[in-house]
Amino acid sequence: MYDLMIIGGGPAGYVAAERAGHKGLSVILFEKKSIGGVCLNEGCIPTKTMLYSAKVYENALHGDKYGIYGENIRFDYGKIVARKNKIVRKLVAGVNTKMKLNRVTVVNGEAVIRQQSSTGIEVMCNGESYQAANLLICTGSEASVPPIPGLEQVGDIILTNREILELKELPASLVIIGGGVIGMEFASFYNSLGTKVTVIEMLPEILGGLDTEISAMLRETYAKKGIEFHLQAKVVKVEGNNVLFEKDGETKSVTGEKILVSVGRRAVTKGFGLENLQVELNRGGIKVDEMMRTNVPHVFAAGDVTGFSLLAHTAMREGEVVVNNLTGREDRMRYNAIPGVVYTNPEVAGVGETEESAQAKGITYKVAKLPMAFAGRFVAENEGGNGLCKVLVGEQFGEVIGVHMLGNPCSEIIYGACLAIEQEMTLKEMEEVVFPHPTVSEIFKETIFDF
Numbered sequence: 001m002y003d004l005m006i007i008g009g010g011p012a013g014y015v016a017a018e019r020a021g022h023k024g025l026s027v028i029l030f031e032k033k034s035i036g037g038v039c040l041n042e043g044c045i046p047t048k049t050m051l052y053s054a055k056v057y058e059n060a061l062h063g064d065k066y067g068i069y070g071e072n073i074r075f076d077y078g079k080i081v082a083r084k085n086k087i088v089r090k091l092v093a094g095v096n097t098k099m100k101l102n103r104v105t106v107v108n109g110e111a112v113i114r115q116q117s118s119t120g121i122e123v124m125c126n127g128e129s130y131q132a133a134n135l136l137i138c139t140g141s142e143a144s145v146p147p148i149p150g151l152e153q154v155g156d157i158i159l160t161n162r163e164i165l166e167l168k169e170l171p172a173s174l175v176i177i178g179g180g181v182i183g184m185e186f187a188s189f190y191n192s193l194g195t196k197v198t199v200i201e202m203l204p205e206i207l208g209g210l211d212t213e214i215s216a217m218l219r220e221t222y223a224k225k226g227i228e229f230h231l232q233a234k235v236v237k238v239e240g241n242n243v244l245f246e247k248d249g250e251t252k253s254v255t256g257e258k259i260l261v262s263v264g265r266r267a268v269t270k271g272f273g274l275e276n277l278q279v280e281l282n283r284g285g286i287k288v289d290e291m292m293r294t295n296v297p298h299v300f301a302a303g304d305v306t307g308f309s310l311l312a313h314t315a316m317r318e319g320e321v322v323v324n325n326l327t328g329r330e331d332r333m334r335y336n337a338i339p340g341v342v343y344t345n346p347e348v349a350g351v352g353e354t355e356e357s358a359q360a361k362g363i364t365y366k367v368a369k370l371p372m373a374f375a376g377r378f379v380a381e382n383e384g385g386n387g388l389c390k391v392l393v394g395e396q397f398g399e400v401i402g403v404h405m406l407g408n409p410c411s412e413i414i415y416g417a418c419l420a421i422e423q424e425m426t427l428k429e430m431e432e433v434v435f436p437h438p439t440v441s442e443i444f445k446e447t448i449f450d451f
Contacts, residue, residue: 001120001131001132001133002026002027002105002130002131002132002133003020003025003027003132003133003134004017004025004026004027004028004132004134004136004326005028005121005130005131005132005134005135006027006028006029006030006138007030007113007123007135007136007137007139008030008031008037008137008138008139008303008305009029009030009035009036009037009095009106009138010036010039010040010138010140010304010312010315011036011037011039011303011313011316012136012138012140012302012303012304012315012316012318012319013029013031013037013136013302013319014029014037014095014098014099015315015319015320016136016138016302016319016322017029017099017102018098018102019319019323019324020102020323020326020327021099021104023323023327024327025323025327026103027102027103027105028104028105028106028107028130028132029099029104029105029107030109030111030123030125031106031107031108032108032109032111034092035092035096035099035106036088036091036092038141038304039312040088040091040092040095041088041092042162042165043161044312045087045091046084046085046087046088047165047182047185047186047189047343048343049083049087049088050080050081050084050165050189051185051188051189051343051344051345053075053080053083054080054188054189054192054193055345057073057075057192057193058192058345060073061073065384066383077169077170077193078168081165081166081168084165107125107130110271110272111123111124111125111130111272112124112125112272112273113135113272113273113274113276114129114276115277116277116296116298116299119131120132120133121133121134121298123135123273133298134298134299134300135298135299135300136300136302137272137279137294137299137300137301137302137305138302138303138305138315138319139267139269139272139303140267140303140304140305141266141267141268141304141305141307142268143160143162143262143265144263144265144266145160145263146235146261146263148235148236148237149236149237149238150237150238150239151238154261157240157241157257157258158238158259158261159258159260159261160260160261160262161186161260161262164258164260167258170190171190171195171256171257172195172196172257173195173197173198173255173256173257174186174187174190174195174196174197174198174256174257174258174260175198175254175255175256175258175259175260176198176199176200176259176260176262177200177259177260177262177263178199178200178201178261178262178263179200179201179203179206179207179208179219179229179231180206180262180263180264181340181342182262183199183201183206183262184199184207184218184222184344185342185343185344186260186262187199187222187344188222188345191222191225191226191227192345196256197226198227198228198229198230199228199229199230200230200233200235200245200254201230201231201233202232202233202234202235203231203232204231204232205219206218206219206231207342207348209340210340210342210348210350210354210404211350211354211355211356212354212355212356213388213390214348214350214388214390214404214405214406217387217388217406218342218344218346218406222344228254230245230247230252230254232247232248233245233246233247233252234246234247236251238259241255241256241257241259242254243255243256243259265304265310267284267285267286267304267306268304269281269284269285269286269305274286277296279294279295279296279299279301280294282307283307285301285304285305285306285308286301286305286306286307287306288300288301288302288306290332290333290334291321291322291325291331291332291333292306292318292321292322292325302315302318302319302322303315303318303319306318308335309335309338311338313338314335317333321333334422336352336421336422337351337352337418337419337421337422338351339351339414339415339418341410341411341414343411345408346382346385346387346407346408346410347405347406347407347408347409347410347411348405348406348410349404349410349411350402350404350405350414351402351403351404351414351417351418351421352400352401353365353392353401353402354402354404355367355392355402357402358392358401358402363394364394364395364396365393365394365395365401365402366392366393366395367390367391367392368390368391368393368447368448368450368451369388369389369390369391369447369450370388370389370446370447370450371386371387371388371389372385372386372387372388372389372405372406372407372443373387374443375438375440375441375442375443375446376437376438376442377438377439377442378407378440380438381408381440382407382408385407385408387407387410388405388407389403389404389405389443389444389446390403390404390405391403391444391447391448391451393426393427393448393451397426398427398451399424399425400417400421400430400448401421403417403420403421403444405443408440410440413439413441416441427448430444430445430448431445431448431449433445
């Protein structure tokens with residue numbers, strides 16, 4: 001009998017397992033594929049590894065802006081993919097080591113929930129029965145493929161984030177259905193390497209849910225780099241390499257050697273016996289409260305399977321909330337300061353309310369904006385580039401409620417804004433914080449002086 005049984009070894013599962021094992025709980029973790037889940041094996045890490053290769057290549061091509069010259073600058077797509085695979089293997093091994101160090105039992109196989117009784121919860125895996133006092137479900141999410149004629153056969157021309165990472169050769173042209181975070185990151189990577197990229201997005205702007213002004217700026221930047229965008233366009237059919245879509249009352253088409261379907265992800269709630277516990281669902285995911293508890297006692301859920309905030313760092317924190325409450329520390333999940341990052345070149349990062357979300361909620365706010373070029377370090381390292389830092393504060397109390405940035409390396413500095421929002425820091429309190437100089441992070445402090 002284990003204290004905690006976890007189904008799914010992604011960010012929510014392995015972090016919860018590590019924390020629980022460290023705090024003395026007996027833990028068993030089931031993973032049917034590779035430890036690390038989608039994020040480590042098919043998402044966050046492999047894509048960022050490849051995007052970094054593309055950034056290095058772009059920097060080399062334009063080194064003359066910094067007084068650096070080179071000849072015959074080229075890339076090896078095969079080596080980029082091989083390095084990606086090496087990094088993934090290394091990090092997977094690292095997670096496995098963490099499991100061993102924290103005395104977590106890891107079982108590779110498909111776990112199926114059998115029943116819950118007065119003695120605990122039973123799970124079957126590889127023909128063996130396991131029992132635990134508590135169950136944490138972290139089965140994650142999978143790429144959503146809409147019921148559009150022609151998208152039935154995924155694997156050759158039609159790709160999701162999984163298949164595109166395994167391509168052996170660079171496609172000459174790529175059509176991306178969906179201009180969200182995943183779509184734009186792949187658009188950035190392949191555009192940098194010379195692939196003709198077309199993005200078809202149903203909404204009026206790419207990166208729905210992020211700050212619209214910054215999303216538009218990123219789109220304009222990539223349009224200048226050669227990416228073709230079709231906004232407010234609805235894909236109606238795919239015929240071989242041709243994508244047909246409706247826009248402005250007309251049916252148009254675009255051709256791509258490969259077609260990437262990137263219209264979102266859906267929670268995995270089937271195939272592991274969830275129905276045997278009669279767990280309540282909500283909007284396609286497992287319904288949980290702020291302590292990540294389901295409607296069934298001793299059964300928790302964390303990560304993408306909740307269908308709420310499908311981000312690896314959200315999943316990690318949710319896993320921590322479960323373990324903290326199981327080990328005597330009262331903890332509740334909060335979503336007011338969850339950062340979102342798009343690892344394009346330039347990067348986009350944001351946290352808290354956008355102008356659009358604040359208006360929708362009836363929040364009165366003030367906004368200040370400043371070009372990233374007001375930070376000396378940014379100018380030194382981004383020749384000819386620009387960007388934007390936008391800060392929103394509540395009108396009544398002057399507390400920071402949202403920060404949104406476009407420009408490198410905003411992914412590395414957005415955490416400061418997360419802290420400010422989490423701690424409800426006011427403008428006055430932020431003004432008293434000393435930022436290191438010269439750093440790009442100073443743009444945050446410079447912007448608030450515009451209020």
